[in-house]
Amino acid sequence: MADEKPVSITSLMSVPAVITLVILGPVVALVDWPYVLFSMVGISWLPIIFGPYFAVKLARAGAGPESTGKGIGFALVAAVVFVLAMLWFAATFAHPTFVTLVPLVIVLVSAFIPRIGWKSLGNTLLAYAFAAGIPVLILIFIAMRAGWEAQYSRIGAQFANVGFVRQYLYEAFIPQMAIMTMWIGWTVIVGAVCGWVAAIFARARLGARRRREAAVQGSTSRYEGNPNGIDTLWEHHDDESGPQQWNV
Numbered sequence: 001m002a003d004e005k006p007v008s009i010t011s012l013m014s015v016p017a018v019i020t021l022v023i024l025g026p027v028v029a030l031v032d033w034p035y036v037l038f039s040m041v042g043i044s045w046l047p048i049i050f051g052p053y054f055a056v057k058l059a060r061a062g063a064g065p066e067s068t069g070k071g072i073g074f075a076l077v078a079a080v081v082f083v084l085a086m087l088w089f090a091a092t093f094a095h096p097t098f099v100t101l102v103p104l105v106i107v108l109v110s111a112f113i114p115r116i117g118w119k120s121l122g123n124t125l126l127a128y129a130f131a132a133g134i135p136v137l138i139l140i141f142i143a144m145r146a147g148w149e150a151q152y153s154r155i156g157a158q159f160a161n162v163g164f165v166r167q168y169l170y171e172a173f174i175p176q177m178a179i180m181t182m183w184i185g186w187t188v189i190v191g192a193v194c195g196w197v198a199a200i201f202a203r204a205r206l207g208a209r210r211r212r213e214a215a216v217q218g219s220t221s222r223y224e225g226n227p228n229g230i231d232t233l234w235e236h237h238d239d240e241s242g243p244q245q246w247n248v
Contacts, residue, residue, distance in 0.1 A: 009127050010127070012054060012057060012058070012124055013128040016046070016050045016053065016054075017128055017131040017132055020043050020046055021132055021136075043183075044183075047125070047187045047188075047190040047191035048190060048194050050128065051125065051190060051192060051198070052198030052199075054124045054128070054191065055195030055196065055199040056195075056199060058124065064118070064120075064199070065117060065118035065121070070116075070117045071114075071118040071196065074113050074118075075113075075117060075192040075196055077113055078110045078113035078189045079189050081109075081113065082111075082189050084106075085104075085106040085107045086103070086107065086182070089103035104181045104182070107182055107184075108184060108185060111125075111185045114188055114189060121191075125188040125192060126188055128187065129183060129184040129187040129188055130184065132183075132187075133183050137177075140172045140176060144168055144171070155167050155171055
C-alpha cells in the first residue's frame with residue numbers, strides 16, 4: 001500500500017530549504033537590487049523544481065499516492081481555489097479592509113488541499129514552504145534592527161518616529177505574513193501540480209521499461225489489462241530480486 005513506509009520529511013526537504021534560504025532567499029531579500037532583478041532571481045520558481053524532486057523521491061521510497069485520479073483532482077481543485085482567492089485579494093488590495101484578510105485565509109487553506117490526494121507530498125511541500133518562509137521574518141528583524149539598507153528593511157516616513165516594535169509590526173511583520181501566506185499557497189500548489197506531472201512521466205517511463213523487460217523474457221502477463229503499465233506502479237512488490245524501485 002502507498003504511504004506505508006516511513007519517510008523523513010525533515011531529511012527530504014532540508015537541502016531544498018537550505019538552498020532557498022541561504023543562497024536565494026536572504027541574499028535577494030537583504031541586498032538592495034532593482035525590483036525587476038529581484039523578481040527574476042527570487043524564489044517563486046523553486047517549487048517548479050522541488051515539487052518534482054519531492055514527488056519522485058517519495059514515490060521511490062514507497063510513499064506514493066493511493067489514487068492517481070484523486071490526487072490529481074485535489075491538486076487541480078487547490079489551484080483553482082488559489083487563483084480565485086488571489087483574484088479576490090487583488091480586487092480588494094487597493095482599499096484594504098478586514099475583508100481583504102478573507103482571501104488570504106482561503107489561500108492558506110488551499111495549501112492543505114493537495115495533501116488530501118497525496119499526503120506525503122503535501123506534508124513535505126508544506127514543511128518546505130514554512131521552513132523557507134518563517135526565517136525570512138527573523139532575517140528582516142535583524143536587518144531592521146541593525147539599520148541595514150536592504151530591500152525589506154527600509155522604514156516609511158509615517159513610521160520614522162515611532163518605536164521599533166511598531167516599525168517592525170507595520171513595516172515587516174504584517175506585510176510579510178501576507179506575502180508568506182501567498183508563498184505557502186503558491187509553493188504547495190505549484191509544487192504539487194509539477195510533482196504530479198513528473199511522477200506520471202516517471203511512472204510511465206518505468207512502465208515502458210518493465211514492458212520491454214517482460215518482452216525480452218517472453219512474458220507480458222504482468223501487464224495484461226494494464227496496457228500502459230502505470231496503474232499499479234505506485235506500489236513496490238517484493239520478489240527474488242528485492243523491492244522494485246523507480247528509474248527516472
